[in-house]
Amino acid sequence: MLRTLRQVIKVGVVSERAARPAGERPKESGLRAQIHQRFGRALGIRHVDAGSCNGCELEIHAVNNPYYNLEGFGIKFVASPRHADLLLVTGPVSRHMESALKRVYDATPDPKWVIAVGDCGCTGGIFGSGYAIRGSVADIIPVDLTVPGCPPPPAAILSGIVSVVTTDRR
Amino acid sequence: MDYTVYGLAVETLAGAVPMRRIPVRPDQLRSLCSAVHEAGGFIHALWASDVRDTTGGFLLRVALQDDVGLVVIELLLPAATPHFPSIADIFPAADRMQRAAYDLLGVRAEAADRRSWVRHAAWPDDCFPLRHDYDATRPHADADERYPFVRVTGDGVHEIAVGPVHAGTIEPAHFRFSVVGEKVLRIEERLGYTHKGIEKRFETLPALQAHKLAARVSGDSAVAFSWAYCMALEMICGISPPVRAIWLRALYLERERIANHLGDLGALGNDAGFSIALAQFSRLKEDLLRINQAAFGARYLMDVVVPGGVARDLDETHRQILLETIPGIESELNTLREIYDDHAGLQDRFSGTGRVAPALARQLGLVGLAGRASGQTWDWRCDPVYAPYDALNVRIAGSLDGDVAGRVSVRFQETFESLRLSRIILENLPRTECGAALPDVPAGGFGVGLVEGWRGPVLVALETGDGGRIRRCHPHDPSWQNWPVVEHATIGNIVPDFPLINKSFNLSYSGQDL
Numbered sequence: 001m002l003r004t005l006r007q008v009i010k011v012g013v014v015s016e017r018a019a020r021p022a023g024e025r026p027k028e029s030g031l032r033a034q035i036h037q038r039f040g041r042a043l044g045i046r047h048v049d050a051g052s053c054n055g056c057e058l059e060i061h062a063v064n065n066p067y068y069n070l071e072g073f074g075i076k077f078v079a080s081p082r083h084a085d086l087l088l089v090t091g092p093v094s095r096h097m098e099s100a101l102k103r104v105y106d107a108t109p110d111p112k113w114v115i116a117v118g119d120c121g122c123t124g125g126i127f128g129s130g131y132a133i134r135g136s137v138a139d140i141i142p143v144d145l146t147v148p149g150c151p152p153p154p155a156a157i158l159s160g161i162v163s164v165v166t167t168d169r170r
Numbered sequence: 171m172d173y174t175v176y177g178l179a180v181e182t183l184a185g186a187v188p189m190r191r192i193p194v195r196p197d198q199l200r201s202l203c204s205a206v207h208e209a210g211g212f213i214h215a216l217w218a219s220d221v222r223d224t225t226g227g228f229l230l231r232v233a234l235q236d237d238v239g240l241v242v243i244e245l246l247l248p249a250a251t252p253h254f255p256s257i258a259d260i261f262p263a264a265d266r267m268q269r270a271a272y273d274l275l276g277v278r279a280e281a282a283d284r285r286s287w288v289r290h291a292a293w294p295d296d297c298f299p300l301r302h303d304y305d306a307t308r309p310h311a312d313a314d315e316r317y318p319f320v321r322v323t324g325d326g327v328h329e330i331a332v333g334p335v336h337a338g339t340i341e342p343a344h345f346r347f348s349v350v351g352e353k354v355l356r357i358e359e360r361l362g363y364t365h366k367g368i369e370k371r372f373e374t375l376p377a378l379q380a381h382k383l384a385a386r387v388s389g390d391s392a393v394a395f396s397w398a399y400c401m402a403l404e405m406i407c408g409i410s411p412p413v414r415a416i417w418l419r420a421l422y423l424e425r426e427r428i429a430n431h432l433g434d435l436g437a438l439g440n441d442a443g444f445s446i447a448l449a450q451f452s453r454l455k456e457d458l459l460r461i462n463q464a465a466f467g468a469r470y471l472m473d474v475v476v477p478g479g480v481a482r483d484l485d486e487t488h489r490q491i492l493l494e495t496i497p498g499i500e501s502e503l504n505t506l507r508e509i510y511d512d513h514a515g516l517q518d519r520f521s522g523t524g525r526v527a528p529a530l531a532r533q534l535g536l537v538g539l540a541g542r543a544s545g546q547t548w549d550w551r552c553d554p555v556y557a558p559y560d561a562l563n564v565r566i567a568g569s570l571d572g573d574v575a576g577r578v579s580v581r582f583q584e585t586f587e588s589l590r591l592s593r594i595i596l597e598n599l600p601r602t603e604c605g606a607a608l609p610d611v612p613a614g615g616f617g618v619g620l621v622e623g624w625r626g627p628v629l630v631a632l633e634t635g636d637g638g639r640i641r642r643c644h645p646h647d648p649s650w651q652n653w654p655v656v657e658h659a660t661i662g663n664i665v666p667d668f669p670l671i672n673k674s675f676n677l678s679y680s681g682q683d684l
Contacts, residue, residue, distance in 0.1 A: 055389025065452035081336035095292035130367035
């Protein structure tokens, strides 16, 4: 226990403001207030892998690490689409995931946003348009924003999440 | 093993990974597999190719590991009735590979489980995407989605259906639990949701560019797959990359191993309710990825291994930085290991959970880090050794416990070992070129690459066609062999321990769905 506390104190807080998205660069507390004003609570994100190679998943995990500290914005990942405001969808949509993706979208309450993460989600990417692939995420469900990259770095994913929440006036 | 005593012709193919190729008759397949299994061998992969336009029929291949190294058995099946005797009773891991071979090519294992495996609704059961005459434009109704899970009946038995979309940020699959109260009587996996037709996609690409697709078979094993792919291609072209390039590939591979182990060690602590561990380990992993970005131009090393060598050389400044950061990671890792070992609550969750006893691991053919955690002392970096590991003297990790604690222990051991290997590589990096020009890719070539990725042995089998194109490529992730063992590991445990058990293996979905 003491060793654990010593390690926690030694490392301290490593969250970076520098990693915050450029451009609008909202203050952490400002964004939190904005989210709270709109939702009355934290923003919930549901990730859906619609056929990814799992590279994008690794970088989505990274936005929760202490450097990027997504939860510091008042944004958290939730376990069910029914608790979500925002869907992060990765991968070219495989034919075998098409119906599951549509069902997740339908189960997510309005208002909702969808971000396609990664080159495959944006355009279909390297996997092309074979017999087992339906296409990009936008071919299946409405997409509000795309974050390209293979995989996109966590700062880009974070920037995408922040910009969709701060710029959309619906 | 000496196969000539069976009256078989053995052809040895030279390459980074020497391989023996043995053509067999249908009646010899099972006896040969049995002989390899009895001598302590195991299966790497089983796949088929459409060769109706060349030698006629379909060619079934089985890659096995014997006491000497890699053996590829070849069995030519007639075009009209491409049936072969099932080997799933000898190598249980072959069951799903045989079912996938039917789904994709229509080659049928006799007397075996006939349920589809990678085919869900995307194509009907009477057409086979990897046949050369497959018509993707032929309209068809979506096939029946119902999958006949094995039912468990009895007083109080009920089913829990989970997936394909899960509660966490992980890949999709369906798990069907049959439980009494909290206790799992049986779990059955159904994969195939991320099936992208990767093998067919390979056939549309020039062989000299397809390493990029190989790197994306399973994104967390990008180096392992792209290296194995390049090995297979270099074998076909008859070239060997410069020494420096081979050493740099090993450096990438060890850093991929470290990154994945750090991520999983943190996630395992988190799954047992110790969230501080996730913060600490993910911080170490992020540090590592940022140095990757600076030194190699990418956080995840997707396109750094290229045919003939590596994409760019490591400069002296970054070689120094990479060296200087190793002691820091080792020191932090030592502290975190002590914290894990001393934490009673954590050990209570890890110990005895998801146990695969060594005898069961041997019977089921468990490979890679999970195999080593269940007493299977095999690591492709150690036995037999290929460059550059022949110069590095890799110390094999291991545990006899076979539970989550055992797999956690192996991950710690392997992370320390990979850090040690990285230091040796960086201190002794040969000063040569780091890329070689490739000749025109010959048609009709066959090559195999095998690399010990962080999860286990990654195999890529490649056949080339005319004009430098790929005729057939089978990338094989060790998750094929290990997924069925997760079912066994879960039996008798409680449902809430499944995420912990699953994470301790952390198998690839995309890598086996293809």
